[in-house]
Amino acid sequence: MPENITLLTAETFPGYICSGQDRVVLVFRQRCPNCQVLMAVIDKCRASWPEFDVAGVDADESPGLLEQMAVSKVPTILVYRNGELSARRTGVMSPPELRALVASAGAPRP
């Protein structure tokens, strides 16, 4: 887990997604190779947009939260706008694809 990703739990998740206009959440597993790649993609996006804020949900630690989010595959990126889910995508994506996903949800483009 990269140091600069805030880890969410079932308790902190609802408050987090409502705490700002746009919130990006990565659902991951520690041993998932594709999740490691996506974390590197996030880091690369941050290099050009330091304010790009992403929080993480560890699928093994929060199975109930996964059910609530209807996530059955990792990695999955979910983008919330004003607390509502506005975009989601599963699997590895390139930095341009991640930027496009976040932009499609209305968030400022990283």
Added chain:
Amino acid sequence: MSDSERGLIIVGGGIAGMTAAIYAARAGLDLLLLEKAACGGVANSSCTVENFPSYQAISGMELMQKIKSHVRSFGVAIEELAEVEDVDLESRLKTIATADARHAAKTLIIATGSAPNRLPIASGCDERVHYCALCDGPAYKGKDVAVVGGGNTGFDESLYLVGLGVRSVVLLECLETCGAAQAVQTRARSTGRIAVRTGCRVCAAVRENGRVRMTVEDVRTGSSGTVIVDGVFVYIGHRPNTAMLEGKLDLDPSGGIAADAFMHTSRPGVFAAGDVIAKRYRQLTTAMADGTIAALEAARYVRECA
């Protein structure tokens, strides 16, 4: 966009590319290794590797990390998340363009590996069809799954799923016999939780009452049956990653690069190694051998061109 010229560029950071990097660095070549995602390739997704000499059992990701560290110890420049957008193989200097830079080198080694084949049916339950047990297996603890594919990977991943606490696995193979090594087949059957069905072709998969209802055809009789599970894991081989090379290198009908015993392709100065080439056996050890030969031939090519 910057131009930089090197002796060698290796495209692909799987075990073939990383092995080539070690040999090329030892040969004194100034080299760059480009990897579109993270070094390790498809081996990163292997729960357990049991056929790599020197380790009785090791996770694929751990093994790849060790090899990457070995490559780094030679000071090799590695760029990850560097997806190749274009290649020019015709000029004396070969050029590679990524989103961030343009690179040039006297010689190239293509080691772009392969990607898993998708289940060849229109599925109405994509959320329950998986290709990585390490990633998605834990969600099926106490549940029933199907594994499609009776090769080594299908059996290895079935054992991993059982080890996670999956209640039962039905392994479906469309051929009359499974291709996996006998040792792993025996171990799988001895668990009592892995049922192997050969001669079964998956025709359809739909969501039904929160589960997956698969229609399977008996290839001997043509009769259809039903398998109901909570999730499906698919391991039915790989296809070479050669889309960017169409029209630039000779490929075989399956899309693999046509390479000779010395890893020469149809273009002088362009070598290929690993799962991306047309061949029968795709193993970690065969990819390492390919990478070794490609690097030694690339070094010879650079010497002869000097």
